[in-house]
């Protein structure tokens with residue numbers, strides 16, 4: 126017993142919160158707010174599971190928790206399990222009373238009825254009585270759950286049921302000393318976590334602790350050798366019925382591989398680089414539709430999105446399933462059904478929490494989100510990354526499916542939205558986490574996105590962040606080239622380079638779909654104005670390739686990095702996100718001194734796509750200017766190019782001010798064509 130107690134919250138022992146080390150847990154108890162969304166995530170597609178979720182009255186004040194009561198509008202009693210929320214009103218948080226504990230019984234009751242629950246109240250402070258009341262409440266709740274489920278399973282689900290919940294009101298620090306040093310302890314915030322300290326200075330406290338511990342009558346629970354009494358141990362459930370051994374609490378045990386169609390089937394035909402335009406995420410949506418279809422029988426795959434499924438171009442998934450919906454429906458609603466597998470609710474927290482609960486109990490999913498607003502769940506991402514990091518070192522925790530994000534509607538293509546919708550900083554946040562759990566992919570085109578998606582769905586125990594555009598954009602690589610490029614993660618685009626067999630004068634690197642387009646257009650201009658210049662084009666799909674191999678398992682060795690990026694030639698790098706991220710990842714590389722990065726520098730507004738890159742000086746003209754500025758040997762040969770660039774930027778500004786769209790020389794630019802061609806620039810109205 127001494128050993129057991131000493132390890133609790135002790136250096137080298139076990140954490141004080143429920144943590145990955147705790148058998149049976151899927152829910153880290155540290156950062157409050159996610160109890161219910163994790164519980165619902167666990168219950169979806171688990172018809173035999175009842176998930177009891179205890180919600181503190183403090184936790185109930187958090188934003189994510191407050192909105193998660195509505196998860197019951199997405200739970201199908203016929204095919205999902207049940208969640209039994211137990212709202213614990215112990216009245217206090219760390220230092221303050223809790224709101225829900227200080228409103229009238231009537232208000233409280235009405236609030237939860239309004240959320241669609243039937244509250245069962247258990248209130249008091251007399252332990253023996255409370256045990257009986259709680260047992261009766263649990264029986265009542267379980268019976269109600271059974272009634273709801275059998276009715277729905279008999280008739281197929283139709284109406285949204287009114288699920289039971291328990292509201293438990295008991296004193297905070299229940300059964301701890303009533304008073305310590307003359308101050309109220311039980312039934313007050315002072316009992317939060319550690320109700321007293323100063324054990325060295327105040328010997329009286331040792332006595333209080335002793336009396337407190339003895340009040341639990343250990344002599345009735347343990348024999349004289351300190352062993353738990355067998356007749357009491359007998360009461361505990363057996364085998365997998367034990368909370369610690371529930372396989373749902375170690376989801377990897379239940380994980381089945383997804384049945385994946387061959388992603389090559391969805392390839393965009395590319396006769397020559399950039400000749401075809403494609404909406405990358407729409408191609409991904411077709412692939413995901415068939416992933417959904419192939420795994421319909423296993424019921425282990427769902428898509429999650431804060432109302433952006435179609436906006437991010439995954440609408441084809443709705444050909445084979447619907448959006449989950451148990452609330453009221455109108456005849457003119459679109460694809461809503463109780464058994465839908467597309468989870469859409471306008472709360473990034475819910476999407477993330479549901480998906481985490483779903484993954485942690487051994488299933489698969491993909492979360493699509495606008496890039497700027499994924500920051501809403503920064504902190505949830507942190508917790509999940511920490512969870513995975515710790516699990517990697519716990520042998521009995523079996524690998525689970527990766528948490529996959531598609532970030533679209535990204536910073537560079539906002540059309541009518543503008544500055545509020547521009548922020549590529551989630552990747553900066555993600556790379557703070559342990560290299561062993563995070564992966565960041567910026568596929569330059571549709572075929573690369575397909576290859577990356579297939580990889581993400583097969584991977585385990587990672588967080589994969591994929592950033593890709595949804596607007597028509599050039600497809601550069603054939604599927605075969607895309608597979609090779611994505612497998613390598615970074616490489617020279619030979620067809621765009623002209624330095625074969627010689628040293629390049631400059632390396633033009635790019636990462637992200639729009640930076641790739643601008644880089645290639647810049648290379649095209651360089652060929653026109655300075656044809657003798659030897660240019661090497663490098664594209665980066667896997668951002669972590671840039672880090673040294675000592676820092677990230679995907680990192681290039683210094684030797685390989687030097688071979689690609691040279692030891693001393695200027696590198697002009699166009700990056701999707703904030704430029705300093707590239708510096709941060711490469712600061713130890715030999716040629717870092719020659720690295721010049723263009724990226725998003727917080728300039729943006731409601732404007733044309735090309736103007737966005739101009740405002741941030743990542744456009745083709747600025748890239749050409751950067752090359753010229755870094756190659757003094759060009760001397761006066763560059764004068765005409767510089768002037769042409771200056772004039773083009775003026776033409777651009779004048780044209781968009783008059784026409785409200787990009788100049789035909791930008792819109793119609795195509796790799797390998799002499800002049801502009803007609804092309805479609807946006808599918809912004811395409812939200813159906």
Ligand SMILES: Cc1ncc(C[n+]2csc(CCOP(=O)(O)OP(=O)(O)O)c2C)c(N)n1
Pocket residue numbers: 155156157158180181182183184185187213215217218219223297317
């Ligand atoms: C998101 C978040 N904010 C703040 C905290 C700090 N914190 C830890 S416990 C707590 C009070 C929790 O109160 P309640 O949920 O009622 O739990 P209980 O009374 O059962 O301890 C707070 C504010 C936290 N853990 N998570």
